Each structure stands twice: as structure tokens, then as C-alpha cells.
Amino acid sequence: MHIDEELRERHVLSITVTNEAGILARIAGMFTARGYNIDSLTVADITADHQISRITIVTSGAPRTIDQIMAQLDRLVPVHKVVDLTENGPFVERELALVKVAGTGEHRIEAMRIADIFRAKVVDTTTESFVFEITGPTDKIDTFISLMRELGLVEVGRTGIVGMVRGKA
């Protein structure tokens, strides 16, 4: 007997929650307990009174699984609203990465040139290294990092996705 894997599609979920102790464990733990995937997760409070947080989760699964994830999130007591940005229409998603590259000579100049093309900023430098700050959708950052790999990539830090519906509403 073999175990089949289901087909997956990527969805970005935006969840507003009461900013209380344990809320992140409650959300993340629900994903683990029910066997759902978390590809990326960000959280920060978003109101002036610090009462509400927004959690952005990138997950993947079959359409029925995504629908279950939405319903399971929605029934948690501190969850105010769950939006599937991927299903909801046009939306913006961004993440930020810090990318450290070490090298001299031609490699160093090439790294600088590519950073310019990607509109990455230099936030730290020595004569033999740069730390770039780059913002954008996940695939842009993936591409930038893979290019830097040939030019002396040392380390990477990424924030994970934040997302928002386009337009007025």
C-alpha cells in the first residue's frame, strides 16, 4: 500500500485577530493539528490601540482544503475576519529580505549592478561585503538571491509575505 499526496495550490490568507497572549500558537497550532501547510507567516498589531493584529499566512492545498482552513480559522474565538486574498481578486503581496554578499573585484561590481536592476538598497557595506535590502513579491526575491549565490552569498533573512486587497475597499 502507498500513500497518495494531494494536489496543492498556493493561497495567501489575511486574518485579523484579537492581539492576545497565545494567539499565534492558537493559529499556527491549528494548522499543525489538522495537517495543513504554512509556507510563510507574518504577524504584527495594526491598530493604534494595539488591540488587533493582522496575520498573513501563505498556505497550499487542494481547493477543498483551503476552504476548510478558512472555516477552521473563522471558528476560533479570537479571529475577527479571514480573507483569502488569492480568491478575493487583485491584491498586492510583498516581502522584505536582507541579503549579505561578500566578494571583491568583478564579483563585487556585478553584485552592485544586479542590485541596481532589482532596486535593492545597500544598508551596510565593508570593502569586501554588502548587505542589500530588497522588497517585492516572493519570486523577485527568490531570483535575486539565486543570482547572488554565484557572487558570494553569505546569508539571507526574509520577513515572509504581507498582503492587501487592491483598490479603495
Place this chain on the structure above:
Amino acid sequence: MAEMSGADILVQCLVDLGVEVVFGYPGGAVLPIYDVLYNHPKIKHVLVRHEQGATHMAEGYARSTGKPGVVLVTSGPGATNAITGITDALMDSIPMVVITGQVATHLIGSDAFQEADTVGLTRHCSKHNYLVKSPARLAHVVHEAFHIATTGRPGPVVIDIPKNVQVATAPFETPDVTNHASYRPQVKAPAADIAAAIEMIAKAERPIFYTGGGVINAGPEASASLRELVELTGAPVTSTLMGLGAFPASSLRWLGMLGMHGTYEANWAMNKADLIVCVGARFDDRVTGRLDAFSPDSKKIHIDIDRSSVNKTVMVDLPVIADAGSALADLVAAWKAAGHKAADLSEWWARIDGWRAVNSLKYPPDTTEIMPQHAIAELFAATRGKDVIITTEVGQHQMWAAQHFHFDEPNKWLTSGGLGTMGYGFPAAIGAQMGNPDSLVICVAGDASVQMNIQELGTAIQYRTPVKLFILNNEYMGMVRQWQELTYESRYSNSYSDSLPDFVKLAQAYGWTGIRIEGPQELEAGIRQMIETPGPVLVDCRVAKLSNCFPMIPSGAAHTEMLLDPSQVSGTMADEAKALV
């Protein structure tokens, strides 16, 4: 505002919320609360013998009265012992509030004596939970916990209270928690959904109502509305294990329970129906059998208060998110307002009668041994005319009780359905008796599962609860043995109950009356003696050792592949079927 200690605030809130009884066990981290409960004029504390017993007593109390069950235990082992019952209440949607003591706030995280991360441990087995770090928060949390436990889809809520929060003081004021910022269950169905449902029911040629525990949870009015709707539409009714009693088993419209050990007519009617109206049930794997063969030609309406139950395992055509009682009342009103008459379902009923004629619940007659099904039938017959509440443990005896004891009213059948917790039934019976002092409360148990919380014999004696503990003793973990016979060529690995106690002497040691029934000729008199003897009575009813529970849908099979008797059993099973639960 009066300044009160956390412990005083907690107990005052319990009084204000109408709590009459608390099931609990004291310990270091709840001593301040126990001091407030000392000789308390309004709240009765029931001292259990193990915290798991307290949770199941609270469940039995809740399920039989409709009121939330309340549990009070200490930190660490007190809390971890309660976890099985908390999970059981979550799976079966039982309103329960569990108050756990915790080490003082400055000790949390230091591996202090009897410290456990109770909110962490119970986060995913409770509907919600709280760690209360200030007495000023306590009143709000307690009121909110009861609100959450009892509304929407009911469930267990845990309140973890550090010891210093019980001692420290704060101003006390009764809070209002009805307008919660994020928790707002949808009780009333949209009118368009009700109208659509009515049209589907009116057009159906082969409709069936498939009802569950949600109808019981919605209160007696929901059962009344269900009965009226069935009368108006003329459709047949089946129900899950948890839903027994919402519709009277004595009605001609009743097909019996469905699912793995359901009746032939219920499962075939589900398979051949053109419309399933699911009310307060959740298409559990024990109900559906093989999913791709589940009721292939039907439209499906699913009425449930929990949106996550909809389209979880079976895709439905019309989801109706609502309280079962509210939706059923709306359906009755809308059916009448639309002027619908019951359709002519005589052809459908003729087919159902054909399936009924199979008589799938028949069982062989007693020989020198009592057939366990016969013991349940005798118990049913002997209790007619009395207000009976039946609880069960988990296993063969549970299924036989579901099949052969028939319920006409809700809240009279208490069993662990979702989690399948051995050790549930006996404490649940004590809890049910606390809430229904005048009822005849009988726990139908097996020799194996009754031992999982047998220590509560002491609790029943201490509080003079006249529960009857009716053990079908076959000296096996019967359901495990049955599966081993069906699936593993009768290799009975560890399913024999070796070294059983003498149950009658054990009962007597605790001050109970103990009765042994050894053969068919003693059955009727033994059951009568059990009912007529005042106080708690244990019956060790020796039954046929190797009886199997039929009918049965084998693991991974379709509703139409029911086994009716042992001659159809092969003794082996494919790996795919073995891997299913």
C-alpha cells in the same frame, strides 16, 4: 464596588451563572477556591476519585440537563487527568467549563511543583481557553467562558487560574459579555436558504432526514420541530449515535441508527435516496462508510451551526448555517406558508419496507449463555414506564445498547461518540443522576471499559446516587476481539480480559449492592432486582463470550456492502481497509 479575592469572584460568578453543582478534586493550586466552597450554601461540590471522572460526570450532567457541566481541578496532574474528558466534550459538542488551578504567575515557566502548561495542552482540545493573570479580569473571563461554552456549537472551555490570582483582590462587578468582538455564531438561517431547502424537500421523491447530536444540543424544542417537519413531509428519519432520541424510535417513520452498526434499512435508504436532509450531524467516517460510494445519487442539504462541518468530508448542494432548532422551526413555518402537502412517497416507503423485512437486528437465541443483545432487550422491556437515562461505555455493548434500547425522547441517551472514550459511561451516569435525581440512570458497560473509571464506585456511594451499573461481561475487549476476528484471522492479540476482579465482591467492598446474572433463566429476575433495589447496584451479567455486533459495514466498505451475520465474514482484509480507522 466591593473588593473581593479572585477565589470569591470566581465562586460568586458561578452562583450568578446558575451553577448548582461542581465536579472536582482539590489540590495545592486550588486551595483558595476550595476554602470558599467550604460549606457553601448554593454550590454543591462533588468529590470525585479521579479528575477524568469529574469531566465525564460534568458531561453526563450537561447532556442530560442541557445545562453546562462545571469541573474544578488542581494544576499539573489535575489538569492533565482532565484532558481526555475535555477532548471528549469537544468531539461531542458538550457545554462544559473546566477551571484549573495554576502555579503563581511568577512561577509560571519555572518547572514549579505541579506545574503544567495547561493552556498549551488544552488549546486544541477545547473550544477556547484562558490563562487569567489578574483578579480584575476574572469575572469577565468566567462569564465569557460560559457564554462561549453554551452558545454556537457547544464545547468545553478551560479557565486556568494561578494561585496568586485566587488570593489577590480586585473590585467585583457583574460583566456583560453578550456583545463579543469576534465570537458571533450564526443562529438564524438566511430566509433564502430555508426557501431553497423547502423547494428541494417538496420536489424529492426519495427524501430522508439524517439527524445528529446537534438536534439534541438545540434543546427539546428542536426535537419537537423535527417531529412536526417529519409529519408534514412524510419522509423517513435516521440518526447518528449522538442523535438518538431526538426522533421517537416508536414512530413508523423511524429507520433506526445509520452507519457502521446501523440498520440495513437506514443505510440502504441513505444510499438510494434522492435527497438527504442532514440536521446537526457531520458526515463522520463511522456514518458514511466509503466516501466515494456514499449516497451517490442524492442532493444534500446540510444544516449545521459550525461552518467548518460543511463540505469537510462530503460535498453538499445546500449548506444552511444555523442552529438546528432555529432552522427546523423555520422549515416548518416555511413549509406551511408555502402551502406544500406531503408528496406521495408510497413507492419509496415500499422499498424501505423491503429493506426492513431483512430484520437486520435479529440475533441468535440464547443457548446456555445469555446473548448480549437479549440482555439489552430485557433491560429495555423491564424499564418501560419509567423515566430512564442510559449511559454507555465504548465498545460492543455500546452498539448493542444503541441498537436494542429504543429512545423516544432527547437527553436520555449519553454516550461517547466522537472520541470513543472507554471510561466515559460510569461517571457520566453519576453526573446524569446528580442532574436528574428522580430518573432511573443505568450505565450499560463492558467488563473492560468499566475498569477505566471503576474508582468512581466511591463517589456514587458518598453522594447516595442510586445509579445502576449493568456490565455485559464477556471477558473480552469485545469490539477489539471482533475486529481481530474479522481482520486478523482471529489472532486475539491482548484483547482477552485476564485477571478480572470479582465485580460483585468489588461492588460490595464499596458498599454497593452486587448482583450476578449467570444464565438466561436468571436474566429477567436479575434485572428486576437491580431496578427495585434502592441505592447503587452493580450487575455482573455474564453473556456469550464470542458474540459479534451485526449488522456491520466493514472498514472501507460502502453502505450497500453490509455484513448481516458471521457467515459473511472472511477473516482477512486488504491493507487499504486495514489502514482506515
